[in-house]
Amino acid sequence: MDPSRKRKIRLIVALGAVVVLATALVYTSFTASTEAKSPSQLLASAQAGKAYEVTGKVAAGSWTSRGTTNVFRVRDRNGRESVPIRYAGAVPDPFREGREIVVTVRKAGGTWVGERDTLVTKCPSKFQQKAPKT
Amino acid sequence: MAVVAAVVVVVVLVVVVALVASPLRPGAGRAAVSAEASDRDELEALKEAKYREIRDAELDYRMGKLSLPDWRATDRGLRVEAMELLRRLDALEGREGSEAALRAD
Amino acid sequence: MLTAGKLLLVLALLVAVYGAGASLVGARAGNRALTDSGRRAVYAMAVALVATFVLLESMFLRSDFSSYLVATHSSTTTPAFYRATAMWSSQEGSLLLWATLLSVWSSAVLYLSRNRMREIAPYATAVLCGFAVFFVGLLVLKETPFGATSPVPSEGTGLNPLLRHPSMMIHPPMLYSGYTLFAVPFAFAVGALVTRRLNADWIRSTRPFTLAAWLFLGIGIILGARWSYTELGWGGYWAWDPVENASLMPWLTGTAFLHSVMIQEKRGMLKVWNVSLVLATGVLAILGTFLVRSGILQSIHAFGASTLGGPFLVLIAVMILGSAALVVSRSADLRSDAKLDAIVSRESVFLLNNLVLVAMCVIVFWGTFFPLISEAITGEKASVGPPWFDRAIVPAALLLVLLTGLGPVLAWRRVTLANLRHQLVGPVVAGSVCLVALLGLGITAGTSVALFVVAAFSLTVIAQEFWRGTRARRAMADESPPTALLSLVRRNRRRYGGYLVHVGVITLFVGVAASSAFESSRYADLRPGQTAAIGGYDVTYVRPTSRVVAAPNGRLERIDLGAVLRVRKDGKGVTTLDTRRSYFPSADPSLGPVSRFFDGESTSEVGLKAGAFKDVWTVIAPSLAGLQPAIDKGDRVFDGPGARLPAAQRATLLAQALDGLAASYVRSPPPATFRLLISPLVTWIWLGALIVFAGGLVAMWPSPRAVHRMVSAGYAARVARELTKV
DSSP states (O other): OOHHHHHHHHHHHHHHHHHHHHHHHHHHHHHHOEEEEOHHHHHHSOOTTOEEEEEEEEOTTOOEEETTEEEEEEEOTTSSOEEEEEEESOOOTTOOTTOEEEEEEEEETTEEEEOTTOOEEOOTTTTOOOOOOO | OHHHHHHHHHHHHHHHHHHHHGGGSTTOOOOOOOHHHHHHHHHHHHHHHHHHHHHHHHHHHHTTSSOHHHHHHHHHHHHHHHHHHHHHHHHHHHHHHHHHHHHHO | OHHHHHHHHHHHHHHHHHHHHHHHHHHHHTOHHHHHHHHHHHHHHHHHHHHHHHHHHHHHHTTOTTBHHHHHHOOTTSOHHHHHHGGGGSHHHHHHHHHHHHHHHHHHHHHHTTTSOTTHHHHHHHHHHHHHHHHHHHHHHTOOTTOBOSSOOSSOOOOOGGGOSHHHHHHHHHHHHHHHHHHHHHHHHHHHHHHTOOSSHHHHHHHHHHHHHHHHHHHHHHHHHHHHHHHSSSOOSOOOOHHHHHHHHHHHHHHHHHHHHHHHHHHSOOHHHHHHHHHHHHHHHHHHHHHHHHOOSOOSSOOOSOSOHHHHHHHHHHHHHHHHHHHHHTGGGGOOSOOOOOSSSHHHHHHHHHHHHHHHHHHHHHHHTHHHHHHHHHSSOEEOOHHHHHHHHHHHHHHHHHHHHHHHHSOSSOOOHHHHHHHHHHHHHHHHHHHHHHHHTTOOOHHHHHHHHHHHHHHHHHHHHHHHHHHHHHHHHOOOHHHHHHHHHHHTHHHHHHHHHHHHHHHHHHHHHHHHHSOEEEEEEEOTTOEEEETTEEEEEEEEEEEEEEOTTSSEEEEEEEEEEEEEETTEEEEEEEEEEEEOOOOOTTSOTTGGGTSSOEEEEOEEEOOSSEEEEEEEEOOOTTTHHHHHHHHHHHHTGGGGSOHHHHHHHHHHHHHHHHHHHHHSOOOEEEEEEEEETHHHHHHHHHHHHHHHHHHHSOOSOOOOOOOOSOHHHHHHHHHTTO
16 A cells, blocks of 8 residues: 555544544533532422532521431522432531532432532632722 | 831842843843854754664663664664764854864864 | 732732843844843742742731731631641732742743753743733732731631641642643743744753653642542542642643653654643643632632633633644644654554543543533533543543553564564563452452553563663673662663653552442441441441640630541451541631631541551541530520620630530530541552652653763764763
8 A cells, every 4th residue: 555545544544533532522421411500490490310410508597417417408699599408428527508519419309319429518718709908 | 027028128129120130231242142053952952862762772672672683773774863963063063163173082 | 018018019020021021022133131131030020029928928927917818818826837828728829829939930940941942042931921920910900919907807717727738738839830830831832933943952951841840730639639538528539620620631731742742852753743732731731720710610629709710711812822823833844854664663652642641631621611511502501520530531541551551662663573572471461460360359340450450561561671671781781780770770761760650650540440449438327335337347436535726825726526436357456546527716706605616617637547458537527416505505605694704704714615515525425427438559549649759750850961072083983982971
């Protein structure tokens, strides 16, 4: 085979591989992704059994924990609507009422069950935005 | 503390001005950057890399990755390339420099 | 003090602007005095920024709460070491750290290379000054670290307790050193493109700095992982968090560059690729800094809605567009000098390794920005979790380890195929033995087994390299084995330093694979005396502990509630673990006088027994339910009658009350929740990292000064003579 032809074939094979891999990447990411929702969006449209990533604040006075089970409500960042969440496992250290959290949940009856080890508490004091007084 | 802070600011200011201004003094004349110097650095870097490659090839042969004929062929090719680099370097330096060095040899 | 700080920052900004201008004008006009002055402007800027840094640092150390930054990020009860490092837990302080490190590293690089790359350096100086203008400009115009408080509070908020961890304090400077040092090759690449000096010199001259950047960034990443493992209380070291990913991306492209650059050096090939890699790495480093501050992605490193997103986006856009324009306009100068000689050669392995590394970077990028991508495409914000990353990255990592093994057995340019068998017999046998052994032990977890087998193969290749290299050296120079090994490494620092790095990376991968595939974890609710079983171990809650900790100045720093646990295996004692949760007082005035000591921040102290093969890890979540009535009562007492007492007396009584609470926790302990982990080979991760850094240092160590030029009649003889010199 003459070298230029050979190089062309090589290029086509390489490009083909790239296209296949890229397609796989895009496809798997869309099928494996969990939709991010706010509590009010969850209330409006949520299918049972499907995983959602909910972001919001822990509602004041809603958190009770018995052993390894934590029950609390998450409300919209700026709003009143909230969803009840049952989460098994210890909550992270900064977890507090009023703090912003992210957790992956699935609907089960009237409550949402948090998936183990998915609860992330945003750490509030780092890079907090307050206008410095000068 | 305010005094210390003020002193710090003044000292830093003096240092900064001195640093920035020193090359600009009249009489601090320096040769302009010559393109030849950059060409030479370029060739020196290439030469260094070439030498490294020759050594690598020898190590590869000694460790059994290359057969003797394969190593010979590679080595010969590399040395030709290295010689070409030396020739170009010398051409840059001009005959004068190499003659002086020859006498010293 | 505050005014002095602001003045110094303005001075630094002016010098940076001048440095960029002088360098550019000087380079265009060929005016050496001007470019020298521009270079010195970078030193001057470093002086000004270091002075600013020291000024702010002294305010932190003296707990000078007239500074807004000090008042909101430090306190008198913060231990001195953490007061010194609290600066970079703030947005403004970390920006100042960034700018200071940039100026110091730029100065070091420009000083070391002041007699080299004379044409390129002024442009590089201008680019570095440009970065400085951006960062110092932010400090001057948007985020001043020298804001004042009024009135001046008597006590500060304190450093977030979660960040009170040694590795958290070194982690940002390391990470930022990596980021800022990656700005250096970026700047020199721009200079090389502008001046069309694109062959070997700029690569030779910037390689040590690229390696240093790569090393610092790596150390920063590992320290972050270590912090996560021992401080965050979830027992993991990597979570594919956007900010972690942001630091990983430039590290991946940097790794790719360090490999592919060798092909350019040797063969004059891949010039476009290399230049693009460096430029991309520089952009990714800035992108990392941007991600931390923009708040556009959900992350544990929550940064709120920062106002810095806009300026950073502009900077990144300028960097990307400028880089692309430069590369395109210089395409003629970036043509390859040579072609690949053989498909089976070390060059092609390096090429593949580059593709794999860049693919990994693309995967990480895609996953990190997926929420934005998916919102743009489907209108729904969605994210991919760690399982997706694991699935996508693991095959690439496997391939990478395999290539690590294949590279060394092939020679550059040309391979004697007949000799390949000789090179591969040992490693293949080692891999097979490993496979049989694992299957014999009943370990069948697919990807882990594959990784162990490939790791065994590659490690054997490297061991063989050391062994055969030493032997060859002995044959050549008649040295004793240790001397031969030493001189082998000394004469081939890059190659053998690189091998060490590979050993470290493989060790690290093995640790990651083992600990993520074979970890046992559970939660257990235990009362003192009760035992939980996990992964063949029995963990017994022996007794509760409590402690009221005062700072050196007498103020209360924290209250610890914890537990002592005994770990046994097959009836034999293994170790005793000590874990606790620390409660730091809140400054929130709406909380009760006693409850504010329990409702503030809290951190976990992990009980960890690290072993060569297994880590036993535990963390306690104590229950405050038993204490709650007493806390409520204390609130009522100190808010009611207690409020009328003189301050000193009230403080004494409050301290007594807290002591009493701590004692009652130990007297009648409620059940506590423990998270228990048995994780194999985690230690190998830290060990692997250490090996990587040792190898990096070996590779970075400057070789003895290159031979002085000698001239003789015959070039062939001269090549031969100069070759024997080093």
